[in-house]
Amino acid sequence: MILSKLAARPVLLLFGLVAAFALPWLIYPPVAMDIACWALFAAALDLLLGFTGLLSFGHAAFWGGAAYAAGLIAVHWGVPFPVAVLGGALFAAVLAVPIGYLSVRLRGIYFAMVTLAFAQMVYFVVNQWRDLTGGENGLQGVPREFFGMDLSDPFFFYYAGLPFVLLGLFAVWRIVRSPFGRVLVSIRDNPARAQALGYPVERYKLLAFVLSAGLSGLAGGLYAISHGFASLHEVYWTTSGQAVMAVVLGGIGTLWGGAIGAALIVELNDYLATAGFTETGLVTGGIFVVIVLVFRRGVWGTARDLIAARAARRSPAAGTDSAAAQVEAPDRQEVTAR
Amino acid sequence: MDGPVLRAQGLVKEFRGFRAVDGVDLDVADGSVHALVGPNGAGKTTLFNLLTGFLKPSAGRIQLGDRNLTGRRPEQVARLGVARSFQITSLFAQLTPREHLQLALAGGSGITWRFWRSDRALDRFSVRAMELLDQVGLAAQAHIPAGTLAYGRKRALELALALALDPKVLLLDEPTAGMGVEDIDRTVDLVQKVRQGRTVVLVEHNMNVVSRLADQVTVLQNGRVLAEGPYDEIRDDPRVIAAYLGEAPADAGGGDAHVAN
Ligand SMILES: Nc1ncnc2c1ncn2[C@@H]1O[C@H](COP(=O)(O)OP(=O)(O)O)[C@@H](O)[C@H]1O
Ligand SMILES: [Mg+2]
Numbered sequence: 001m002i003l004s005k006l007a008a009r010p011v012l013l014l015f016g017l018v019a020a021f022a023l024p025w026l027i028y029p030p031v032a033m034d035i036a037c038w039a040l041f042a043a044a045l046d047l048l049l050g051f052t053g054l055l056s057f058g059h060a061a062f063w064g065g066a067a068y069a070a071g072l073i074a075v076h077w078g079v080p081f082p083v084a085v086l087g088g089a090l091f092a093a094v095l096a097v098p099i100g101y102l103s104v105r106l107r108g109i110y111f112a113m114v115t116l117a118f119a120q121m122v123y124f125v126v127n128q129w130r131d132l133t134g135g136e137n138g139l140q141g142v143p144r145e146f147f148g149m150d151l152s153d154p155f156f157f158y159y160a161g162l163p164f165v166l167l168g169l170f171a172v173w174r175i176v177r178s179p180f181g182r183v184l185v186s187i188r189d190n191p192a193r194a195q196a197l198g199y200p201v202e203r204y205k206l207l208a209f210v211l212s213a214g215l216s217g218l219a220g221g222l223y224a225i226s227h228g229f230a231s232l233h234e235v236y237w238t239t240s241g242q243a244v245m246a247v248v249l250g251g252i253g254t255l256w257g258g259a260i261g262a263a264l265i266v267e268l269n270d271y272l273a274t275a276g277f278t279e280t281g282l283v284t285g286g287i288f289v290v291i292v293l294v295f296r297r298g299v300w301g302t303a304r305d306l307i308a309a310r311a312a313r314r315s316p317a318a319g320t321d322s323a324a325a326q327v328e329a330p331d332r333q334e335v336t337a338r
Numbered sequence: 339m340d341g342p343v344l345r346a347q348g349l350v351k352e353f354r355g356f357r358a359v360d361g362v363d364l365d366v367a368d369g370s371v372h373a374l375v376g377p378n379g380a381g382k383t384t385l386f387n388l389l390t391g392f393l394k395p396s397a398g399r400i401q402l403g404d405r406n407l408t409g410r411r412p413e414q415v416a417r418l419g420v421a422r423s424f425q426i427t428s429l430f431a432q433l434t435p436r437e438h439l440q441l442a443l444a445g446g447s448g449i450t451w452r453f454w455r456s457d458r459a460l461d462r463f464s465v466r467a468m469e470l471l472d473q474v475g476l477a478a479q480a481h482i483p484a485g486t487l488a489y490g491r492k493r494a495l496e497l498a499l500a501l502a503l504d505p506k507v508l509l510l511d512e513p514t515a516g517m518g519v520e521d522i523d524r525t526v527d528l529v530q531k532v533r534q535g536r537t538v539v540l541v542e543h544n545m546n547v548v549s550r551l552a553d554q555v556t557v558l559q560n561g562r563v564l565a566e567g568p569y570d571e572i573r574d575d576p577r578v579i580a581a582y583l584g585e586a587p588a589d590a591g592g593g594d595a596h597v598a599n
Binding site: 180 | 432
């Protein structure tokens with residue numbers, strides 16, 4: 001069991017990397033880029049939802065805010081696109097400080113409501129500030145400058161943007177498995193106990209919120225650069241909802257599950273749109289309901305549980321080991337109930 | 339045993355007009371084991387919540403030595419040297435006992451802010467963590483999720499967590515509730531051992547445990563102090579007997595006397 005677990009990690013990692021690099025060969029490259037961006041967005045949201053126990057319903061503010069910030073930086077300063085993307089991420093992190101400060105002290109549904117309200121305020125500002133953002137028309141003509149190189153082909157741009165996504169995913173993984181991440185999990189499981197151990201729970205939640213927002217911003221900024229424009233849709237509440245949906249589909253608290261959920265949603269949306277289907281929300285919503293009902297722990301969470309259960313059956317002696325596997329696959333019921 | 343290390347004056351906690359704690363004065367002598375007893379609903383847990391910052395008093399004052407604790411947040415109270423255990427076992431279901439203690443030990447070090455480091459950085463606390471687990475008889479279960487431990491083992495982990503903070507004052511809310519005789523004896527021995535150099539305040543229904551451990555006993559009823567003194571005096575106090583007879587009898591055998599918080 002230990003051996004198979006040790007072997008499974010690199011195999012899965014390798015599989016993920018191969019998939020990431022092969023993606024634009026398999027599907028339409030702009031869609032591949034969308035999937036990569038949304039995968040990072042979902043993983044960054046899972047940092048909050050799955051590992052801190054906070055359901056943010058306002059992450060469009062950070063994804064979309066960064067999309068506009070990165071777009072504006074690229075339009076007005078003509079800097080290489082990585083600078084614009086990182087600028088967008090920084091903007092999102094800074095924006096998250098006051099929003100997080102005012103919302104992390106709230107619990108459960110109240111936290112979700114307040115983050116949603118803040119995101120709507122951001123939407124309002126972006127919509128009204130036409131001179132800067134282009135209002136309903138969106139921010140057009142965002143360039144992809146990179147030392148004079150021609151990155152207009154989405155196929156090549158995918159490989160230029162992928163490092164940011166991989167870096168972002170690595171960052172989420174690192175945070176989750178850091179001493180800080182351990183405290184986050186303890187706060188998620190039992191905030192009163194964490195306080196009794198001397199941890200200022202709200203400050204930890206705030207830092208988690210800011211990190212999650214910054215990484216969502218990294219994804220959103222890259223998304224805007226890859227599309228060549230930033231649209232109002234990026235700051236609209238349905239974008240927050242879709243991110244939550246991606247995490248739930250993949251499995252809350254599974255980290256990579258969100259990426260899979262994001263891929264499913266983006267691909268499905270694209271498929272339905274090209275098929276001329278207008279009511280995409282109805283179909284994705286229906287599929288969402290079915291998956292949540294059938295796979296209580298999301299696609300990846302359920303798959304992982306099955307693998308763990310099979311491994312445990314094969315080596316019954318490794319009872320404590322399968323128990324340890326459960327540590328990494330916390331019961332979703334419990335977290336979502338908070 | 340000198341002056342009070344922990345002192346409450348005129349503490350009141352009102353829940354929508356109902357006074358769960360109603361003007362309690364409490365002096366806990368430095369180095370003593372001080373038991374709080376009283377029927378269910380007397381306000382013992384509420385008093386603990388006030389002392390540790392989990393509830394803000396409606397009135398009154400709390401002091402640790404000459405420091406004012408009133409209105410401090412729970413994490414500040416913990417950092418100042420007052421650690422508590424919870425009446426209802428309160429753990430991190432997904433973490434192992436060793437991980438629990440690593441967290442308890444790492445709290446003051448600043449290392450837990452480092453989101454860019456591997457969580458293996460917490461291994462530096464493993465030796466001390468295992469010592470503490472050994473002390474409460476949990477070493478063998480150090481690596482399984484705490485949620486899967488038996489009830490008595492969870493209580494032991496509660497105790498180890500509070501101890502890990504190396505507190506000046508240790509507040510234990512019904513540490514033996516629901517334990518079998520063997521675990522009760524182990525807990526009593528452990529409290530005897532860890533009281534060296536600290537002060538212990540303990541809510542306890544089991545009078546046998548109280549008689550073995552406590553230097554001083556405070557009896558609460560309806561949020562007020564009914565009587566106070568050494569165990570032998572308290573035991574024969576007619577008011578105390580009446581208070582207990584009016585409620586469920588104080589069992590001496592370690593029965594499960596606790597109700598929901
Ligand atoms: N958060 C609360 N809100 C309202 N009433 C409470 C609250 N906490 C405790 N009480 C009430 O205060 C009284 C004292 O409770 P508690 O301190 O738990 O008693 P004990 O620990 O002595 O059994 C009880 O009547 C209880 O119902
Ligand atoms: Mg109680």
